[in-house]
Amino acid sequence: xxxxxxxxxxxxxxxxxxxxxxxxxxxxxxxxxxxxxxxxxxxxxxxxxxxxxxxxxxxxxxxxxxxxxxxxxxxxxxxxxxxxxxxxxxxxxxxxxxxxxxxxxxxxxxxxxxxxxxxxxxxxxxxxxxxxxxxxxxxxxxxxxxxxxxxxxxxxxxxxxxxxxxxxxxxxxxxxxxxxxxxxxxxxxxxxxxxxxxxxxxxxxxxxxxxxxxxxxxxxxxxxxxxxxxxxxxxxxxxxxxxxxxxxxxxxxxxxxxxxxxxxxxxxxxxxxxxxxxxxxxxxxxxxxxxxxxxxxxxxxxxxxxxxxxxxxxxxxxxxxxxxxxxxxx
Amino acid sequence: xxxxxxxxxxxxxxxxxxxxxxxxxxxxxxxxxxxxxxxxxxxxxxxxxxxxxxxxxxxxxxxxxxxxxxxxxxxxxxxxxxxxxxxxxxxxxxxxxxxxxxxxxxxxxxxxxxxxxxxxxxxxxxxxxxxxxxxxxxxxxxxxxxxxxxxxxxxxxxxxxxxxxxxxxxxxxxxxxxxxxxxxxxxxxxxxxxxxxx
Numbered sequence: 001x002x003x004x005x006x007x008x009x010x011x012x013x014x015x016x017x018x019x020x021x022x023x024x025x026x027x028x029x030x031x032x033x034x035x036x037x038x039x040x041x042x043x044x045x046x047x048x049x050x051x052x053x054x055x056x057x058x059x060x061x062x063x064x065x066x067x068x069x070x071x072x073x074x075x076x077x078x079x080x081x082x083x084x085x086x087x088x089x090x091x092x093x094x095x096x097x098x099x100x101x102x103x104x105x106x107x108x109x110x111x112x113x114x115x116x117x118x119x120x121x122x123x124x125x126x127x128x129x130x131x132x133x134x135x136x137x138x139x140x141x142x143x144x145x146x147x148x149x150x151x152x153x154x155x156x157x158x159x160x161x162x163x164x165x166x167x168x169x170x171x172x173x174x175x176x177x178x179x180x181x182x183x184x185x186x187x188x189x190x191x192x193x194x195x196x197x198x199x200x201x202x203x204x205x206x207x208x209x210x211x212x213x214x215x216x217x218x219x220x221x222x223x224x225x226x227x228x229x230x231x232x233x234x235x236x237x238x239x240x241x242x243x244x245x246x247x248x249x250x251x252x253x254x255x256x257x258x259x260x261x262x263x264x265x266x267x268x269x270x271x272x273x274x275x276x277x278x279x280x281x282x283x284x285x286x287x288x289x290x291x292x293x294x295x296x297x298x299x300x301x302x303x304x305x306x307x308x309x310x311x312x313x314x315x316x317x318x319x320x321x322x323x324x325x326x327x328x329x330x
Numbered sequence: 331x332x333x334x335x336x337x338x339x340x341x342x343x344x345x346x347x348x349x350x351x352x353x354x355x356x357x358x359x360x361x362x363x364x365x366x367x368x369x370x371x372x373x374x375x376x377x378x379x380x381x382x383x384x385x386x387x388x389x390x391x392x393x394x395x396x397x398x399x400x401x402x403x404x405x406x407x408x409x410x411x412x413x414x415x416x417x418x419x420x421x422x423x424x425x426x427x428x429x430x431x432x433x434x435x436x437x438x439x440x441x442x443x444x445x446x447x448x449x450x451x452x453x454x455x456x457x458x459x460x461x462x463x464x465x466x467x468x469x470x471x472x473x474x475x476x477x478x479x480x481x482x483x484x485x486x487x488x489x490x491x492x493x494x495x496x497x498x499x500x501x502x503x504x505x506x507x508x509x510x511x512x513x514x515x516x517x518x519x520x521x522x523x524x525x526x527x528x
Contacts, residue, residue, distance in 0.1 A: 005336020006357045006403050022336070028404065035360075035399045036380055047336050048357070050404055076393070080459045082469040089467050096462040100487020101451065102384060105393040106400070236462065236486035 001038050005047035009054060012211060016181050018049045019209050027051045027211060029072065029111030032103045037116060041125045042132060052108070056213055059083065065219040071110030071212045075099070075165065078109060088217065090226035090245045094168035097230040100237050110212035113166055113176065113192070114204070117159035117267075118239055120144060130156045131200040146305040147241050150297075150313075152266040157200030158303065160264050161193065162239050167263035168228055170271050171245040172220050178210040185210070193268030200267070222249045222257040225327050229320050230263070231312060240264035242312040248324035255279045255288075258321075260296075262313055272296040275317065284325045286318050293317035342406040346371070347415025355402045362386045362397035364405075365412060373413040373442050377489070384488035387443035388412045394450035396487075413442035416449060425449050425505040434501035436492030444488045448502045451484045452509050476506050 005025075009015030019025045024046030028034060037043040056070035059081050067083060078084060079095040099107065121127045121139050128136035140148055140158050148158040166189065174189045187205055194202050206212070226247035232238040243263035249256045258279045260272035275296035282288050293314040300310050344351045344364065353368055362379070365371045365388075377385030379398045386397040389411035416423045425448045428434065435441045455476050460467040463483035464474045474480055481502045482495070490498065 001358045003338040004357055005338060006340060006401070007336075008404075028401075031401060031404065032381055032396075032399050035401060039380070048401075052404070076454075076459070080457070085460065085467045085469050092460065092467045093462070096460065096464075096467075100384065101454065101484055102387055102394045102396045102447065102487045103381060103399075105390075106395050236483050 001041070002044045002046070004038075004045055006050065007047070008050040008052075012054060012056075012179050012213065015049055015051050015054060015211055016179060016209065018047075019211070020181050022047050025049055027110075029108035030074070030103075030106035032099070032107045033111065033115040037123075040123060042116070042123060051110075051211065056110075062216060062219075067217040069109055069215045069217070071214050072108050075104035075107045075109070075112060076101070078165075079104065086224070088168070088172060088220070088223045088226065090171065090223065090228040090247065091165070091168040091217075093228035094164040094230075094243075094245060097228060097240075097243070098164040109165070109215060112163055113169075113189075113212065113215075115163060116203075118162045119148065119159040122159060131159060131203075134199070134201045141303065144305075145303045147239070147264065148303060148306055149266050150300040150302045150306055150309045151262070151270055152196065152268070153301065154196045154198065154200070156198050157196050157267065159200070159267060161266065161268050162264070163269065164228070164230060164240065164243060164263060166269040167243055167261045168226075168245040169215060169217070170269035171226070171247060171259040171261035172217050172223050175216045175218070176206075177213045177216060178206060179213050180207050180210045184213070186216075189215075189269070190271055196267045203267075220247070220259075222247045222259060225249065225324055226259070227320050227324055229316055231316065242309055242316060244313070244316045244320055246317075246320045246324060248321060248328055250284050250325060250328040253284060255282055255284060260292075260317065262296075265300075265309055265313060272317075274299070279321075284328075286322060289318045289321040290314060340403050342403055344369075344402065344405060344410060345408065346410045347412060357401065357403050359402045360398055361388070361400040361402045361405045361410070364402035365397060371412055371414055375439055375442055377440065377443075382489075383440070383443075384447060385440050385443040387446045387488065389446055389450060392450075392453070394447050411446070413446055416445060423449065423505075424508045425452070425501070428501040428505040428508070429498075432497050432501040432504060434494060434498045435490075436494045440488060440490045440492075444485070444490065444498055447485060447488045448498075448505065451481070451502065452506045454484070455480075455506065456509070456513065476503065478503065481506075 026045040028048040028050045056072040079092045085092045121129045177186045230240045230243040245261045247259040262270040275292040278292040278295040339356045341354045375385040377383035381399045458473045461483045
């Protein structure tokens with residue numbers, strides 16, 4: 001590991017000043033991803049600015065009845081919070097589906113959104129990777145890609161974003177708030193991650209030196225009837241091969257409101273807007289759910305070894321929406 | 331603006347099992363290496379060193395964490411409990427006793443991490459935290475019973491290559507039962523006190 005400086009920031013302005021003064025500095029949250037990547041040489045910061053003790057550790061109801069979640073709230077505290085469990089249950093389920101109890105205690109909300117892909121080529125500094133070393137190539141496209149992207153990828157990168165939390169946040173229209181030396185800003189999560197294109201090394205629209213201060217969830221009554229379902233290659237403690245966050249409101253036998261987001265299929269949490277549009281105002285049955293999934297997955301461009309994800313996501317949409325429809329009928 | 335290269339080491343004081351340890355650490359030193367290599371506290375084990383196996387699980391501010399991805403310098407000011415600090419003197423912790431009584435191990439290498447993790451699992455469950463195995467996570471549904479399925483999910487961050495999982499689940503269940511009984515007795519005593527005061 002490369003040697004580095006370490007400082008603990010006690011307030012947001014102090015953290016921003018420390019980062020601003022050193023282009024080689026990085027913020028350290030829980031460290032569950034960054035420290036791991038520093039050990040393997042993928043990340044090589046010259047200085048770490050520890051933001052774990054910043055006063056951004058609260059979850060509060062906003063004036064309009066949404067939720068504001070501080071950036072340093074641990075994954076565990078987020079999942080256990082009564083308002084999250086009651087009003088956005090899929091968010092709790094998504095967080096609990098990720099990592100292990102130990103890692104969820106360490107990991108922060110801000111860090112979760114900024115975690116890097118688990119593509120094996122990205123993690124191996126002896127291999128080419130356009131995300132880690134722009135222009136060096138993407139061995140995954142003709143190599144090991146059974147858990148790579150089927151949506152929104154490019155000829156330059158087919159890596160997926162590994163967050164579970166981000167999938168649920170995307171379904172609920174979360175907005176990321178941040179601070180910079182020039183003042184505060186915000187980005188809807190839908191615009192937070194950049195399209196892959198020919199610049200897979202540029203991952204987010206956050207300005208240089210910005211510090212994520214939190215995530216704001218707008219009020220979403222539909223989210224009270226929501227669910228997160230994750231499919232993985234072992235029963236627990238593994239990254240998804242496909243996941244879904246869904247919420248459904250049914251009135252008079254038709255879909256009044258629906259939210260759908262997919263995980264482990266793209267370089268970012270994937271909001272399934274084509275499927276939502278197909279469902280809205282339509283009947284509540286398996287055929288309609290399957291047709292909506294097909295509308296979304298028509299854009300899928302699977303590689304030779306990950307075509308199963310198209311079927312998997314279609315089945316997930318039908319299964320989870322059917323369960324939510326049953327809940328709604330109670 | 332040109333900045334001077336930062337110092338790459340710091341003098342820290344680590345609070346481990348109630349004792350303060352002053353040492354100077356290279357910032358690259360993990361809490362795991364500081365414990366094992368600098369402080370001769372070798373109860374905490376190094377398995378994968380990548381946060382994937384849980385062998386190095388310790389408690390940081392009473393919550394379980396993996397020491398291999400915790401920088402020693404970032405652990406300053408926190409209350410760290412390792413396997414060496416779980417017992418009360420010669421009195422084993424209920425989790426330790428249950429692992430002994432029910433053979434919750436084979437080679438024993440993952441055991442310190444399993445025990446630290448289980449101590450926290452029981453606390454988390456008592457605090458009402460749901461898990462990925464919990465059918466209904468809404469607070470109105472109440473805390474889920476600590477079934478074997480719940481225990482397996484909650485302990486999934488601790489791998490055992492010998493495959494002693496069956497006994498580990500039994501040991502955690504027995505320790506949790508003892509803990510719940512102790513809590514209930516304490517609560518009852520508390521109620522009696524209140525009654526006496528009134």
